[in-house]
Amino acid sequence: MKKYLVNLEGIGIPKYKKIAIHIKKLIDENKIKDGEKLPPIRKLAEELNVNNVTIVNAYNKLESEGYAVQKIGSGTYAKRKEVAINFKKKYSNVVRRISSEKLRNYIDFSGEAASSELFSVSSFKEVINKVLDRDGTEALVYQEALGYEGLRESIDKYFWRNSVDSDNILIVSGAQQGIDIVSKALINVNDNVVVEKPTYGGALTVFKWRRANVVEIELQEDGMDLDELEKVLKKNKIKCVYIMSYFQNPTGISYSSIKKRRLLNMAEIYDFYIIEDDYLSELIYNGDEYVSFKSMDTNDRVIYIKSFSKIFLPGIRLGYLISPHDFKENIQNSKVNTDIATSSLMQRVLDMYIKDGMWKGHIKKLNEIYRERYEFFRNALEALEEYVDFILPGGGLHFYVKIKEGLIDSMELFYQCEKDGVLITPGIIFYKNPKEGKEYFRLSFSQTDLYSIEKGLGIIKNIFKQCK
Amino acid sequence: MKKYLVNLEGIGIPKYKKIAIHIKKLIDENKIKDGEKLPPIRKLAEELNVNNVTIVNAYNKLESEGYAVQKIGSGTYAKRKEVAINFKKKYSNVVRRISSEKLRNYIDFSGEAASSELFSVSSFKEVINKVLDRDGTEALVYQEALGYEGLRESIDKYFWRNSVDSDNILIVSGAQQGIDIVSKALINVNDNVVVEKPTYGGALTVFKWRRANVVEIELQEDGMDLDELEKVLKKNKIKCVYIMSYFQNPTGISYSSIKKRRLLNMAEIYDFYIIEDDYLSELIYNGDEYVSFKSMDTNDRVIYIKSFSKIFLPGIRLGYLISPHDFKENIQNSKVNTDIATSSLMQRVLDMYIKDGMWKGHIKKLNEIYRERYEFFRNALEALEEYVDFILPGGGLHFYVKIKEGLIDSMELFYQCEKDGVLITPGIIFYKNPKEGKEYFRLSFSQTDLYSIEKGLGIIKNIFKQCK
Numbered sequence: 005m006k007k008y009l010v011n012l013e014g015i016g017i018p019k020y021k022k023i024a025i026h027i028k029k030l031i032d033e034n035k036i037k038d039g040e041k042l043p044p045i046r047k048l049a050e051e052l053n054v055n056n057v058t059i060v061n062a063y064n065k066l067e068s069e070g071y072a073v074q075k076i077g078s079g080t081y082a083k084r085k086e087v088a089i090n091f092k093k094k095y096s097n098v099v100r101r102i103s104s105e106k107l108r109n110y111i112d113f114s115g116e117a118a119s120s121e122l123f124s125v126s127s128f129k130e131v132i133n134k135v136l137d138r139d140g141t142e143a144l145v146y147q148e149a150l151g152y153e154g155l156r157e158s159i160d161k162y163f164w165r166n167s168v169d170s171d172n173i174l175i176v177s178g179a180q181q182g183i184d185i186v187s188k189a190l191i192n193v194n195d196n197v198v199v200e201k202p203t204y205g206g207a208l209t210v211f212k213w214r215r216a217n218v219v220e221i222e223l224q225e226d227g228m229d230l231d232e233l234e235k236v237l238k239k240n241k242i243k244c245v246y247i248m249s250y251f252q253n254p255t256g257i258s259y260s261s262i263k264k265r266r267l268l269n270m271a272e273i274y275d276f277y278i279i280e281d282d283y284l285s286e287l288i289y290n291g292d293e294y295v296s297f298k299s300m301d302t303n304d305r306v307i308y309i310k311s312f313s314k315i316f317l318p319g320i321r322l323g324y325l326i327s328p329h330d331f332k333e334n335i336q337n338s339k340v341n342t343d344i345a346t347s348s349l350m351q352r353v354l355d356m357y358i359k360d361g362m363w364k365g366h367i368k369k370l371n372e373i374y375r376e377r378y379e380f381f382r383n384a385l386e387a388l389e390e391y392v393d394f395i396l397p398g399g400g401l402h403f404y405v406k407i408k409e410g411l412i413d414s415m416e417l418f419y420q421c422e423k424d425g426v427l428i429t430p431g432i433i434f435y436k437n438p439k440e441g442k443e444y445f446r447l448s449f450s451q452t453d454l455y456s457i458e459k460g461l462g463i464i465k466n467i468f469k470q471c472k
Numbered sequence: 473m474k475k476y477l478v479n480l481e482g483i484g485i486p487k488y489k490k491i492a493i494h495i496k497k498l499i500d501e502n503k504i505k506d507g508e509k510l511p512p513i514r515k516l517a518e519e520l521n522v523n524n525v526t527i528v529n530a531y532n533k534l535e536s537e538g539y540a541v542q543k544i545g546s547g548t549y550a551k552r553k554e555v556a557i558n559f560k561k562k563y564s565n566v567v568r569r570i571s572s573e574k575l576r577n578y579i580d581f582s583g584e585a586a587s588s589e590l591f592s593v594s595s596f597k598e599v600i601n602k603v604l605d606r607d608g609t610e611a612l613v614y615q616e617a618l619g620y621e622g623l624r625e626s627i628d629k630y631f632w633r634n635s636v637d638s639d640n641i642l643i644v645s646g647a648q649q650g651i652d653i654v655s656k657a658l659i660n661v662n663d664n665v666v667v668e669k670p671t672y673g674g675a676l677t678v679f680k681w682r683r684a685n686v687v688e689i690e691l692q693e694d695g696m697d698l699d700e701l702e703k704v705l706k707k708n709k710i711k712c713v714y715i716m717s718y719f720q721n722p723t724g725i726s727y728s729s730i731k732k733r734r735l736l737n738m739a740e741i742y743d744f745y746i747i748e749d750d751y752l753s754e755l756i757y758n759g760d761e762y763v764s765f766k767s768m769d770t771n772d773r774v775i776y777i778k779s780f781s782k783i784f785l786p787g788i789r790l791g792y793l794i795s796p797h798d799f800k801e802n803i804q805n806s807k808v809n810t811d812i813a814t815s816s817l818m819q820r821v822l823d824m825y826i827k828d829g830m831w832k833g834h835i836k837k838l839n840e841i842y843r844e845r846y847e848f849f850r851n852a853l854e855a856l857e858e859y860v861d862f863i864l865p866g867g868g869l870h871f872y873v874k875i876k877e878g879l880i881d882s883m884e885l886f887y888q889c890e891k892d893g894v895l896i897t898p899g900i901i902f903y904k905n906p907k908e909g910k911e912y913f914r915l916s917f918s919q920t921d922l923y924s925i926e927k928g929l930g931i932i933k934n935i936f937k938q939c940k
Contacts, residue, residue, distance in 0.1 A: 065650070103893040120609040128612070129604045136597045141588040143594065144787040177645060178790075181811035188681055193661065209809040213656055288866075319816035321645075333561075340564070341677045343649035347815055348787035 005051055009033055009041060012052065018062035019054055027062070028071050029078025031082050032094055034419050042072065042080045057389045092205075092417050092433060111460035115451035116253070117314045118401070119372055127161040128317075128353070128360060135352045144350050149340045151175025151324070152351035158358045159324055163310075167299070168326050174339055177321040177346045179281060179311030183207050183246075185342055186279055186307050186325065189334035195243040198236065200228050202434030202441055204253045204281070207246055214244070219435055223252065227259035227393060230266050237274040244277040245305075250285040250295055254434050254446040257405045264297055271305040277328065282310045283400070288369050289375045291400035304328040307335075312354065315370060316363075316403075320350050374401065377449045377457065384461045385447075391468040403450035405433075412471045414445040417464075424463045473519055475503055476511060480520065487522055488529035493528070496539050499550050500562055502887050510540065510548045552906070557882050560673075560901060579928035582895040584721070584920035585782045586838055586869070590678065594688035595830060596785075596821070603820045611817050617808045619643025620819035627792055627828045631778075635767070636794050642807055645814045647749060647779030647790040650713075651675050653810055654747055654775055654793065655682045657802035663711040666695050666704065670902030670909060672721045672749070675714055683770045684711070688904055691720065693863060698734050705742040711744040712775075717765055718753040722902050722914040723872045724865025732765055737771040745796065751868075754835050757843045758866035772796040775803075782869075783838060784831075788818050842869065845917045845925065852929045853915075859936040870916035872899075880939045881912040885932075892931045 010026040012019050030036040043051070045059045052059075054233055063080045066072035074080045084471060135143055156170040159259045176182045183206070191197060193215040199207065199221035211218050219236060228247060238240065245267070250258045259267075271278050280297045288294060296385070298308035308326040316322070340347070345469045357363045378399075385403060393406045407414060414430035421428050433439030449457060478494040480487050498504040511519070513527045520527075531548045534540035542548045603611055618624065624638040645651045651674070659665060661683040666877045667675065669688035678687050687704055696715065704710065713735070718726045727735075738745050748765045756762060766776040776794040784790070795803045807813070825831045846867075853862055853871060861874045875882060882898035889896050897916070899909030917925055 096805075120613040123609055123612065125604060125608050125612070127599065132600060133597065133603075134592060140593050141591055143593065143605075144593070145588040146786045177811045177815075180625045180809065184810055192685065206809055206812075213660065213809070319813075321811060321813070321815050337564075337677075341648065341674055341681070343645045343789060343811075344654055344674075344781075345787075345789070347645075347789045347818060350817075370578075410723060448494075 005043060005047075006090060008048060008051065008114050010422045012050070014411040019084070020058045020065065023058065023062040024050065024053075024065040024071075027066060027082075028069070030070065031071055032091070035414050036082045038082060040082045042082060044079060050193075058138075072079050079151050081160050081258060082434060091127055091418075091430070092438065095430065095433060096332075097419070110426065111426045111456045111463070112451040112462060113447045114429045114451070115351075115401070115448045118280060118316075118374070119166050119317070119452060120317060122370060122373060123317060123366070129182075129283045131353050131356050131360075132349070132364070135349065135356055143352050143357045145348065148175075149336055149345055151346060151454060152211050152355060155351045155355040155358075156324075159354050162358050164299075172326050172329070172332060174325045174327065174335060175351055176309075176325055176339065177343065178313045178323045179309050180206050180210075180325050181284070181321070181342065182309035182311070182325050183279070183281070185335060185338045186309065186327075187211060187216075188342070189331055189338040190277065190307070191216045191243055196240050196383075198233065198242055198276075198438075200247055200252060201254075201436075202254055202431065202444070203246065204248070205433045207281070208436060211246075215446040218436055223255055223257055225257060227257065227263035228267070230263060230270065234270065237270065237276075244279055245271070245280040246281065247297070249280045250294070251287070251397050251400025252285060253283055254402065254431065254444070256395060256400055256402060256431070258292070258398065261295065262293070267299065268303070268305060272303045276305075277331075278306045280308045282308065284314055285399075286315050287374055287401065289371070289378050292398060297448060298326060304330070307331065315367065316354070316357075320354070322346065322350055322354055347447065374449070377452070377454065380454050381447070381449045381457050381461075388461065388465055388468070391465070401450040404444060404446050407443050407445070411468060414441040415442060417445060417467060420467045425465070426463050428464070473511060473515075475703055476516060476519065477894075478520070480522065481519065486687055488526045488533065491520065491522075491526065491530040492533040492537075492539075493600075495550075496537070498507050499539055499560070502884055504550045506550060508550045510534075510550060512547060524855070536549075537830070552770035559898075560906065562698045563898065563901060564885070571703060577893065577930070579894045579913070579924045580919040581915045581928055582897045582918070583869070586784075586842070587788070587919050590838060590841060591785060591834070599828075600817070600822050602906060603817065603824055607820060611820050612769075613816065617642075617804055617813055618695050619814060620816060620823060623777065623819045623823040624792075624828075625690065626823050629806040630831075631825050632767075634884045640794050640800060642793045642803060643814050643819055644793055644807065645811065646781045646791045647751070647777050647796065648674050648678075649810065650747070650779070650791050650793050651678050651747070652778035653803060653806045654777065654795075655679060655684075656804040656810070657799055658745065658775075659684045661710055664708050666713040666744075667904075668715055668720060668723075670722055670899065670912070671714065672716070673750070677905060679714075686904055691723055691725050693725060693727065696735070697733060698738065701735075702738065705738065705744075708743065710744045712747055713736070713739070714747040715765075716749045716751045718762070719751060719755070719865050719868025719870075721751055722897070722899065722912070723861060724870060726866065727759070727765075729763065731769060732763070736765065736768055736771070736773060740771045742890075744773075745799075746774045748776045749772050750776060752782055754783050755839060755842055755869065757846050760866060766794060772798070777797065779788060783835065788822070790814065790818055790822055798876070840846065842917070845920070845922065848922050849915070849917045849925050849929075852925055856933055856936070859933070869918040870914050872912060872914050875911050875913070875936075879909070879936060881910040883910060885913060885935060888935045889932060892935070894928045894931050896932070 007030060010022060012022055045056055048060045049056045063072060067074055070082055072080050072082050156173040158171055160166055160170045176185060187210050191214040195216050196219055197211050197216040198221055200223050221233050278297055282296060285294050298306045310324050312322040382467045391408055391411060394403050417428045418428055429446040431444030432438050433442040433457055478490060480490055514522055517524045517527045531540060535542055540548050541551050624641040627641055628634055628636055628638045644653060653676050659682040663684050664687055665679050665684040666687045666689055668691050689701050714796040719880055746765055753762050766774045778792050780790040833834055858880060859876055862871050886898045887897055897914040899912030900906050
């Protein structure tokens with residue numbers, strides 16, 4: 005009962021509201037569990053020294069907001085589903101706070117982009133000054149809507165061996181914007197969109213905004229379950245399939261070449277488009293060759309989205325799209341109406357980075373450092389085999405970990421970790437239905453050195469131990 | 473008949489398609505007028521040396537794409553309404569091309585932002601280096617979703633005299649993104665959105681994307697026709713009203729304080745929100761005091777959007793929002809899911825600009841230069857009174873000009889101007905129905921010095937003369 009005690013003094017907010025807010029907080033923070041019975045009305049009224057009707061009002065409010073279910077003759081119970089939805093908010097609030105300077109003393113396994121510490125500010129400064137000296141105000145005015153021509157040409161030359169026309173490349177402000185822009189150009193209300201299950205939460209939100217009908221197809225170890233997809237395709241018109249080709253977020257899974265070929269064939273047969281989100285393909289540790297869907301795309305079925313923020317600098321919002329010929333104009337218009345154009349100066353800086361070979365050097369350095377962390381992390385995770393299972397991604401910046409049955413759910417794990425100064429990403433962020441994914445969590449090593457990896461995993465192990 | 477001749481050699485595209493494409497181009501470029509009869513089938517077939525059925529197919533294709541109407545027993549006629557829609561595309565293509573380096577020898581009356589030539593690159597360079605020296609990699613990582621705290625505090629302190637909480641400020645990548653983000657957070661399918669008539673085309677597109685029902689309310693010399701608005705409000709639930717408080721785009725109109733107060737009152741009574749797009753309020757030449765809707769907003773009914781790109785540097789995509797308390801969280805989430813966050817480095821640069829007083833100096837300089845251009849332009853325009861009418865905006869960067877009846881429509885004027893090396897913005901860009909606005913065009917002096925103003929208006933005068 006002690007946890008229900010709440011300060012009811014002061015004017016303004018009515019007492020029943022204060023009580024409801026307090027209980028909501030307890031549920032959000034998992035101090036009241038899903039399905040846990042709330043105290044009987046009379047008992048809580050006594051405890052808090054209020055009228056019964058105040059508690060009735062508080063419980064009614066909780067129910068109306070999806071935080072409780074009242075069962076006639078039995079009492080009122082805390083509700084879990086909405087907890088998960090609220091948890092998503094809570095999670096992003098925590099993670100947002102973390103990125104501010106104040107909270108740097110967490111061990112952060114929630115990162116999504118390469119650490120800025122691995123980036124040389126002095127060489128960045130050199131490049132930016134060179135660009136300003138070379139281009140003057142020209143560097144600071146509007147670009148063509150497509151983006152800076154020099155950068156588009158460099159992308160074509162250095163990343164695609166001149167195989168895509170630079171006119172088909174559109175510079176965007178990061179991959180998230182890429183997904184948003186493609187959605188606006190491609191997806192209408194009630195269109196069917198297929199995603200991997202689980203998938204990147206930011207993409208789910210964008211598709212939801214477009215009021216698309218999102219269909220999740222289970223991931224297997226070599227990519228999406230294409231038999232399952234074909235069943236769906238036979239019954240429904242699908243507009244597009246959103247996939248991450250390498251080191252999928254969150255699972256770390258990459259597509260086999262067989263699945264790549266088959267999915268491309270299916271796109272032609274069933275007339276849909278593939279949105280390929282190239283998330284982290286620069287960081288391959290197991291020697292596999294990098295072959296994108298786009299590079300195999302003979303029928304112009306792939307919309308390729310590349311983020312530079314993940315491996316270059318997250319604060320520099322840059323990425324690009326390659327659009328099929330048919331959507332080129334739509335996608336360009338979509339960009340203009342979204343934010344006119346992407347900042348010009350940084351496009352020129354990145355261009356010079358690529359042309360001067362600094363990009364290549366940076367990627368090489370990232371590969372060396374992260375490969376070491378990856379191996380270290382893998383070994384440390386293997387020492388947790390009593391508690392978790394995981395798949396080896398072979399590249400990228402994270403592991404997707406499955407908690408052994410009955411041990412603890414990952415939201416609860418999140419709260420316990422946060423308390424102990426460790427940040428993880430619970431699986432529920434990556435599913436359409438927030439009831440799913442509770443047995444998974446994602447651990448990223450992008451922001452953690454070997455010492456923090458060891459320490460952080462040690463803390464997690466202790467939490468697991470206590471659960472047993 | 474000569475204009476119909478088209479090269480039909482080569483394989484690949486069928487002949488009927490080539491003919492249709494050619495005729496579409498003629499219609500787009502106004503070489504075939506709206507309602508003009510296309511040649512009889514047999515005659516054109518003869519002329520082009522093809523079968524009759526090829527022409528039949530070409531005309532069918534034109535009709536299916538909205539470029540022609542077939543009238544039984546009479547023939548096929550070019551269609552105008554679609555011309556206007558296609559014209560919008562054509563216009564934005566021309567304007568986009570212009571912003572690339574190749575086409576700088578136009579006299580550009582289509583600009584929307586202050587000229588970058590008025591900006592000192594050397595002081596910009598100094599600031600950027602100072603920021604990098606001070607902040608190191610910190611300047612290059614993700615910001616909080618809200619944007620760099622320092623900049624938000626500066627905005628509050630220097631632009632709002634500490635009257636808005638910096639936590640209610642959200643940094644965005646320019647005003648266009650601001651409108652997009654607010655729409656996502658606020659507007660649902662079939663919601664009613666009121667705009668000024670005419671209004672900014674980029675806003676119209678965004679509302680259309682959200683599948684809102686857009687209601688245009690006529691502008692008067694002191695702002696929107698509020699009697700008309702009240703009639704609409706009495707019959708319909710309106711979600712929000714999008715307005716530009718000063719030097720409206722395109723009309724140049726500003727709101728009187730009476731109308732400001734009345735609109736704010738109506739927002740409270742009829743429960744809607746005002747999206748205030750602060751477009752160019754820094755450039756007031758007639759001595760009027762600047763009073764935003766937001767500053768008068770006692771009921772938290774105004775979503776304020778400010779662009780820095782118009783007056784600072786268009787290539788630096790920066791702006792900000794102030795959201796009412798109720799929408800704060802929605803709008804923040806909308807930003808995260810649109811592009812995570814705005815580039816961090818430029819936020820720090822702008823912050824230092826403001827704190828060091830360079831912003832104030834820059835605005836002062838812009839005011840001096842543009843006030844001179846404004847007066848010069850006004851006098852030059854008055855010399856055209858035989859052909860046009862216009863309202864004096866008293867500030868900003870453009871005039872909205874009405875062509876005297878029957879002289880020429882502004883699309884045709886656009887084409888003739890373009891041919892003579894002058895760019896104008898025809899009115900149809902600013903109306904929901906592309907049939908409207910043909911008697912208006914916008915002339916901006918942001919990119920033109922006194923010499924080009926004189927020369928450009930001279931060219932336009934000559935075109936008018938020839939029409940008489």
